[in-house]
Every structure is written in C-alpha cells, then in structure tokens.
Amino acid sequence: MESVEKQVYAAKKTRRLSERKKDMLSGYLYVAPFFIVFGVIGLYPAIFSIVLAFQKWNGLGAMEYVGFGNFALVIQDPLFWKSLYNTVIIGLMGTAPQLVVGIILAYLLNMAALKFTNFFRVTIFMPYITSMVAVALIFGVFFSSNESALANYTLGLFGFDPVSWKTSEWGAKIAISLMVFWRWVGYNMIIYLAGLQSIPKDLYEAATIDGANKTQQFLHITMPLLRPFIMLTVFMSTVGALQLFAEPTVFLGSSAFNRDEAMTVVMYLYRDAFQLGSFGTASATAVLLLIIIVGAAGLNTWLTSGAGRKKKGAVKR
Structure with missing residues (x-):
C-alpha cells in the first residue's frame, strides 16, 4: 500500500515539475523575440564595433590587427x-x-x-x-x-x-x-x-x-x-x-x-x-x-x- 502511495506522490511531483518547466519555457518564449532582436541589432553591432576598433578595415577586404x-x-x-x-x-x-x-x-x-x-x-x-x-x-x-x-x-x-x-x-x-x-x-x-x-x-x-x-x-x-x-x-x-x-x-x-x-x-x-x-x-x-x-x-x-x-x-x- 505504501509503495502505491509513493508512486502516486512521485507521479504528482513529476507532473508539478513538468508544469513548472512548461510555465518557465512559455515565459522564455514570450520574452525571446526581444532578446533575439536586441542581440541582432543591438548587442552584436556593439561587440563588433569594439573588436573593429583594433582592426584596420575598409569594409570590403580582410581585416588587419593594428592594436591601439x-x-x-x-x-x-x-x-x-x-x-x-x-x-x-x-x-x-x-x-x-x-x-x-x-x-x-x-x-x-x-x-x-x-x-x-x-x-x-x-x-x-x-x-x-x-x-x-x-x-x-x-x-x-x-x-x-x-x-x-x-x-x-x-x-x-x-x-x-x-x-x-x-x-x-x-x-x-x-x-x-x-x-x-x-x-x-x-x-x-x-x-x-x-x-x-x-x-x-x-x-x-x-x-x-x-x-x-x-x-x-x-x-x-x-x-x-x-x-x-x-x-x-x-x-x-x-x-x-x-x-x-x-x-x-x-x-x-x-x-x-x-x-x-x-x-x-x-x-x-x-x-x-x-x-x-x-x-x-x-x-x-x-x-x-x-x-x-x-x-x-x-x-x-x-x-x-x-x-x-x-x-x-x-x-x-
């Protein structure tokens, strides 16, 4: 009898955890578009600009590292x-x-x-x-x-x-x-x-x-x-x-x-x-x-x- 109760309790706990994971996943999916757009048009250009500050580049050819x-x-x-x-x-x-x-x-x-x-x-x-x-x-x-x-x-x-x-x-x-x-x-x-x-x-x-x-x-x-x-x-x-x-x-x-x-x-x-x-x-x-x-x-x-x-x-x- 106790084993059955333990199995039921474990199943309920697993179900609760899965529901919590679903809620977390749905929340991340709701905010994901903002972070994707920000990463593409905001974060990546900023990081690339910092990297480019140490390079010699005319926009077309290969980059050349020039330090400071x-x-x-x-x-x-x-x-x-x-x-x-x-x-x-x-x-x-x-x-x-x-x-x-x-x-x-x-x-x-x-x-x-x-x-x-x-x-x-x-x-x-x-x-x-x-x-x-x-x-x-x-x-x-x-x-x-x-x-x-x-x-x-x-x-x-x-x-x-x-x-x-x-x-x-x-x-x-x-x-x-x-x-x-x-x-x-x-x-x-x-x-x-x-x-x-x-x-x-x-x-x-x-x-x-x-x-x-x-x-x-x-x-x-x-x-x-x-x-x-x-x-x-x-x-x-x-x-x-x-x-x-x-x-x-x-x-x-x-x-x-x-x-x-x-x-x-x-x-x-x-x-x-x-x-x-x-x-x-x-x-x-x-x-x-x-x-x-x-x-x-x-x-x-x-x-x-x-x-x-x-x-x-x-x-x-």
Whole structure:
C-alpha cells in the first residue's frame, strides 16, 4: 500500500515539475523575440564595433590587427578635438537652457488659474514630433544668409550686420543650438509637468497655512520633489547632446561633412566610416565617445543628486 502511495506522490511531483518547466519555457518564449532582436541589432553591432576598433578595415577586404593604432590616430587628429569641442559647446548652448525653460513652462502650465492649458501643452510639445525635414526647412529659411531672412532682418533692427549662419564659426553653432532647443524643450516640459502633477497638493496647502509664499514653496517643495525628474532629464540630455547628429546634418545639408564649424563627434565617425572607408578609426571614435558619455553622464548625475544629499544631510545635523 505504501509503495502505491509513493508512486502516486512521485507521479504528482513529476507532473508539478513538468508544469513548472512548461510555465518557465512559455515565459522564455514570450520574452525571446526581444532578446533575439536586441542581440541582432543591438548587442552584436556593439561587440563588433569594439573588436573593429583594433582592426584596420575598409569594409570590403580582410581585416588587419593594428592594436591601439586606431585610437592613436584619432587622438592625434586635430579634427577629432575640434568635433568634440563643437559637440560640447552646442550641447551646452542647446540643452542647458531647455532644462531651465522646461521647468518654468511646466510650472506655468501646472497653474490652475491658467486657461487653455491643453492648447499650450500641445503647441509646445509639437516640435518634438515634427519631421526633421520640416524642421530643416523652417530653420533653413529663418537662418538664411540673405539680408532679408528673418534672423538677419531681426539683427538689422538692432544695428548688427548680417550673419552667414551656415558658414561662420559661431553662426552655425547658434543656429543648431536653437534648433535643438526648439525641438526638445517641449519633451522636457512634459516630463517636468508629470513630476509637478505627482506632488501632493496637501504640501502646498500646509505651506500656505504656515505663511510660505509662492517663491518659498517653489524652492523648498517643488524643486526638492522634482529632483528625480531633473536627474532623468539631465542624464538623457547629456547623452543626447554628445550623440548630436541629425540637427547639424540636416541644417548644413551637403556641406555638413566638408566643414568643421559645426562637425560633431558622431559626424566625425560617420565621415570616417562611410566617406573615407576607415571603419577602424570610426569604431575607435565610437569607443572613445562611449567612454566620454559614461563619464559625463555619471558626473552630471552625481552633481545633480549629490547636491540634494548634501542639503538633506545638513538639515539632519
């Protein structure tokens, strides 16, 4: 009798294990498409690019191992440092103001007294979903080198000479920075607006009862509770600024890779790979850019979060 019970118990246990294995297998099958696609179009190109950074290859012939020779060529190239300088300057000019303006716009659009808030939200967010072709046409007309163009006409009203926006050193940087600002300020505004709407209204009511004015509420309630959203936008803006490619390429057109006034690091590695056929140096540039992005993003995140921890610690003491 006991042997029969043991056999029944063993059969039930085997059945449970088989059902658990089936559940695990079905779960893996559900998530498998993502990992397959990620491995093919994400992980494999990244690993291949790292391997290619140590090879000399023109895209067709056999590879030749050169060690750190590609990195040496890139670091010794003045155009690489020029492109890195352009990337940092355009990034600071285009992304730093949009974070500040995004917070201000989100704060204004979160006010209950403001009418037509949905209209303003959609209008400000619209550039983010606008086609880059349309953006290029708009800014190409606005920043044309003609004296009758809107930008030069506006400068003329204040007594300034016309600017050749696409060929001058700072003209191209300013125009591209404004394009980046115009396109992405609405995106950051929506993130900040979501953060503002997540703050409990009871905190503001209690602060009003205690006699705090709007400025004090903004500095001591809004900004501390908005810090996680600020950290997110700072991180994403840093990564996006260092990967800038579409805006300068579309704005400058066919001359984008022939001039260095607004060439970014991504444009530099694209030029090496697809115009000069030097995939090794292009991959080495990509690896260097990855190191720069990780360092810059980590530094910005540490600065953004470190200020809050320091202030919190000071209050506890």
